[in-house]
Amino acid sequence: MVKKFGISMGDPSGISPEILVKGSSYLPDGIYIIYGSKTAIDRAISYTGIDFKYKVVENVEKVSTEGFYLINLADEDFIPGKxxxxxxxxxVIYLKKATEDILAKKINALITLPISKKHVMAAGFKFPGHTDYLAYVSGVKEYLMMLMCKRMKVALATAHIPLKDVPEAIRKTDLRGAIRLLYKELKEKFLIDNPSIAVLGLNPHAGDGGNIGREEIDIIEPAVKLLKKEGIDVEGPLPPDTAFTDLSKFDAFFAMYHDQGLIPLKMSCFKKAVNITLGLPFIRTSPDHGTAFDIAGKNVADASSFIEAVKLAVELSK
Structure with a gap:
């Protein structure tokens, strides 16, 4: 049976319609269900000059052959960059319908395109992003954001919170549970027999023996020691400024906060990086960039990360 892959369009005034159209010819064979706006897609076809073929359908059940299909929702004359x-x-409407279908097992994986946190929350959405919403509707308590490319994988202890709140969040976070989940998903999703994980310190020089903060001594190091006793191949807390100097040494890095882990990843492979949520009962990937309203509609958006996100979803669904 040919598998079905759902794509929630994200913000229709961002670059999502453009990267969808541009990336379409580079995707593996399959059935692709787009949850989005016909007007936005047709406009992207017009200004890119790409002959993107798709059919409008009422629901996933109407689809059985390979190709691109659109469930047309909340369709208005959205203006790129506005x-x-x-x-x-x-x-939110696109995302909720796509999530409804994947929870009902009508699609095999979900690729989410960028949303604007500001505008979805202004519209009444109570979550800071896709990840927390998908975990909530799935009933999942333990989940992780991980960004990856062929060269490296980086999971985050904390994600979209102010830097000043990170130390307290680390104290409240179950680091052992998060790293244990990372280890489990590396084995099950990526088929790595005995994953090796580098755990970063929070402070410069990993706290320098307590001279630059005690989070390493009080929180991170005890978690690492207990994980080692469980047989998990984990090392740390490592100084964040040197941990990434040898990417071949570890299968994944566990960073304490967003920029600590994602600056090195995006410097290494920005256009090829993919975001994946670990711990969900289904496969969910997304590009590693945002809505890019400043270039929307200008035919300059790069679809590489979207293409990689779809390829990863297809590969993991096997």
Whole structure:
């Protein structure tokens, strides 16, 4: 049976329609169900000059042959580069319908395109992003954001919170549970027999023996020691400024906060990086960039990360 892959469009006034159209001819064979706006897609076809073929359908059950299909939702004349509460509301509608279908096992994997946190929350969405929403509707308590490319994988202890809140969040986070989940998903999803994980310190020089903060001594090091006793191949806390100098040494890095882990990853492979949520009962990937309203509609958006996100979803679904 040919597998079905859902794509929620994200904000229709961002670059999502453009990268969808541009990336379409580079995707593996399969059935692709787009949850989005016909007007936005047709506009992207017009200004890119790409002959993107798709069919409008009412629901996933209507689809059985390979190709691109659109479930047309919240379709208005959205203008590229002009986000609003309406585009935020549309983003939520696309996401909710796609999530409904994957929870009902009508699609095999979900690829989410970028949303604007500002505009979805202004439209009444109560979550800071895709990840927390997908975990909530799935009933999942333990989940992780991981970004990856062929060269490296980076999971995050904390994600989209202010830097000043990170130390307290680390104290409240079950680091052992998070790293244990990372280890489990590396084995099950990526088929790595005995994954090796580098755990970063929070402070410069990993706290320098307590001279530059005690989070390493009080929180991170005890978690690492207990994980080692469980047989997990984990090392740390490592100084964050040197941990990434040898990418071949570890199968994954566990960073304490967003920029600590994602700056090195995006410097290494920005256009090829993919975001994946670990711990969900289904496969969910997304590009590693945002809505890019400043270049929307200008035919300059790069679809590489979207293509990689789809390829990863297809590969993991096997």
């Amino acid at each position: 986000p609003s509460d309406k585009t935020g509301r549309a983003s």
